[in-house]
Amino acid sequence: MTQFAPLALLAALAMATACTSAGGAAGPSVADAQGAADADLSAHGATVPEPYTSMQNPYGYADPSLANLGAGLYTQHCNHCHGSQGSGDGTRAKGRIPVVSDLNAANLEHQDNYWFWRIHQGGKAFQSAMPAFAEVLTDDEIWRIITYCRWHFSNF
Numbered sequence: 205m206t207q208f209a210p211l212a213l214l215a216a217l218a219m220a221t222a223c224t225s226a227g228g229a230a231g232p233s234v235a236d237a238q239g240a241a242d243a244d245l246s247a248h249g250a251t252v253p254e255p256y257t258s259m260q261n262p263y264g265y266a267d268p269s270l271a272n273l274g275a276g277l278y279t280q281h282c283n284h285c286h287g288s289q290g291s292g293d294g295t296r297a298k299g300r301i302p303v304v305s306d307l308n309a310a311n312l313e314h315q316d317n318y319w320f321w322r323i324h325q326g327g328k329a330f331q332s333a334m335p336a337f338a339e340v341l342t343d344d345e346i347w348r349i350i351t352y353c354r355w356h357f358s359n360f
């Protein structure tokens with residue numbers, strides 16, 4: 205049996221490491237929040253599910269005159285968490301774990317289908333405070349908001 209001792213030790217070490225990184229929920233701190241944010245990013249590597257996979261913004265991004273289409277809707281529904289610059293620092297963002305996403309980063313990382321899915325279904329699958337807007341906003345309103353975010357936050 206002794207020959208298995210190193211393996212058992214390795215397993216114990218692996219579990220201890222896993223526990224440490226999962227500790228974010230116990231006591232929020234900057235480090236914990238960062239840990240949760242990192243965990244988030246890997247969760248967000250998730251494949252966009254049906255029926256969202258082939259969705260594309262019907263407004264496109266060729267016409268700058270459409271840039272403000274969703275401005276009022278963004279202010280009304282998103283600003284208090286994601287902030288006026290999209291950086292995740294709205295008045296109701298503080299202390300949330302997982303932390304409120306920076307939409308500038310989301311612009312660079314994700315395509316329209318991912319955006320639509322996340323706004324439509326919210327953060328339930330990620331144990332987050334991101335609300336599901338499926339019952340609150342029409343599909344058209346969601347695309348207007350996405351158009352606004354795409355034009356006003358980091359270019360993608």
Ligand code: HEC
Nearest residue numbers: 248281282285302303304305310319322327330332333334
């Ligand atoms: C109550 C706070 C809150 C409100 C209101 C809110 N969000 Fe979020 N949102 C979050 C949190 C927290 C996350 C990060 C966790 C997650 O992905 O679920 C997030 C994540 C996201 C993501 C995924 C980002 C990524 O990189 O994966 C998008 C896109 C997004 N929000 C857009 C919006 C838009 C657009 C609105 C308005 C229609 C909105 N959110 C309203 C809290 C909020």
